[in-house]
Amino acid sequence: MSGRRGVTVPFAVAPMMQHTTTHFRVAMRGLSRRVMLYTEMVHANAVLRGPPGLIRRSELEGAVALQLGGNDPALVAAAAKVGYDHGYAEIDLNVGCPSDRVSSGAFGASLMRSPERVAEIIAAVRAAVPLPVTVKHRIGVDEIDAYEDMERFVETVAAAGADRFTVHARKAWLSGLSPEQNRTVPPLRYPEVHRLKASHPHLSVVINGGLWSLADARPHLEHVDGVMCGRGVIEDPWSMLGTIDADWFGEAPPARTRVEAVRGYLPYAAAEIASGEPIHRVMRPWIPIFTGLRGNRAWRRALAESPHGTLRDLERALDGVAEAQRTV
Ligand SMILES: Cc1cc2nc3c(=O)[nH]c(=O)nc-3n(C[C@H](O)[C@H](O)[C@H](O)COP(=O)(O)O)c2cc1C
Structure with a gap:
């Protein structure tokens, strides 16, 4: 993904x-130093007027993109500036979310109908912050779903200086499908994303949607x-990230084993819990870490019971998992 x-x-x-x-981003950074991470989508209004700490980040997260929602160029640019001040590495605009709440506010995927407006937002953000400014979008929305429609969208937004286009390779139906259905029902159309890159080689294009394993993902890099x-x-963090630093980047990963990765997170967890975060929320990213391995069930049980216990109980459970795996 090379942006300007x-x-x-x-x-x-x-x-x-x-x-x-x-919490999730700190956890994933404990598996890979090299992958790019994103925040949840935050509406620009919430960044500017929401509770303090809404977009707080930990130094442990490394490079993270702040994803913003919104349709007002000045507002999104002001929120981007706050993100820059917080140390985010990139600003991404959400043009893919199909939920009712989002569409009725005319941002997210419904902005695919308004490439000129998206271009104005990108230009405003670029003028406001010295960071890469990127767009995550769909192939189309509703009846605007031909390849040529997407191409016009991308060309218009690229002219405003967007540094990267991440394409969720399916359209969204804004009425009639729930957000979950909009992630499964419209068919995946990878060839159109490949075609976008082939016909615009100077643009940075990233493909998204339905890539459940590294084996699914890697061929797209061609x-x-x-x-x-x-x-x-989310479902299998180790299989996706545990070996990617070594296999894709030729570098030593931050943790050699899953147990080591969870242990590496515990000092952060302890500090968060001490500052009032509930233990189950802090530990949630690690629920599926032992999927398919011995000790998985005991680990999940320990996490399920964690609201009634302490981090020390989880450390003991982790020792148990390590022992179970040694005796395989
Ligand atoms: C629970 C959930 C929440 C999501 N929230 C966002 C979001 O905040 N911003 C966004 O651009 N996409 C969001 N998405 C869409 C994902 O970023 C991604 O485009 C989609 O899940 C397809 O990729 P996948 O098949 O690899 O999961 C969300 C997806 C899921 C499952």
Whole structure:
């Protein structure tokens, strides 16, 4: 993913509401130093007028893109400036979210209907911050779903200086489908994303949608600059990120084993819990870390019971998992 002012990162973990929180991002950074991470989508209004700490980040997260929602260029630019001041590495505009709440506010995926407006937002953000400014969008919305429609959208927005286009390779139906259905029902159309890159080689294009494993993802790098994976990372973080630094980047990973990765997170967890965060929320990213391995069930049980216990109980559970795996 090489942006005009950006770095080249061929793998990104998708922005996901209720999931890609600070805790999740710190946890995933404990598996890979090299992948790009995103926040959940935050509306520009909330950044400017919401509770303090809404977009707080930890130094442990490394490079993270702040994903903004909104349709008012001045407002989004002002929110981007706040993100810059917080140390975010990139600003991404959400043009893909199909939820009712989002469409009725005329941002998210409904902005695919208004490429000129998106171009104005991108130009305003670029003028406000010295960071890569990127767009995450769909192939189309409702009846505006031909390849040529997407191409016109991308060309218009690229002219305003967008540094990267991440394409969720399916259209969204804004009326009639729920957000969940909009992630499964409209068919995936990878060839159109490949075609976008082939006919605009100077643009940085990242493909997203339905890439559940590294084996699914890697072949796309023959056609586009990067891949973005969401649900696959949530469901099986180790398989997606545990070996990617070594396999894709030729570097030593931050943790050699899953147990080591969880242990590495515990000092952060302890500090968060001490400052009042509930233990189950802090530990949530690690629920599926032992999927398919011995000790998985005991680990999940320990996490389920964690609201009634302490971090020390989880450390003991982790020792148990390590022991179970040694005796395989
Ligand atoms: C629970 C959940 C929340 C999501 N929230 C966002 C979001 O805040 N911003 C966004 O651009 N996409 C959001 N998405 C869409 C993902 O970023 C991604 O485009 C989609 O899940 C397809 O990728 P995948 O098949 O690898 O999961 C969300 C997806 C899920 C499953």
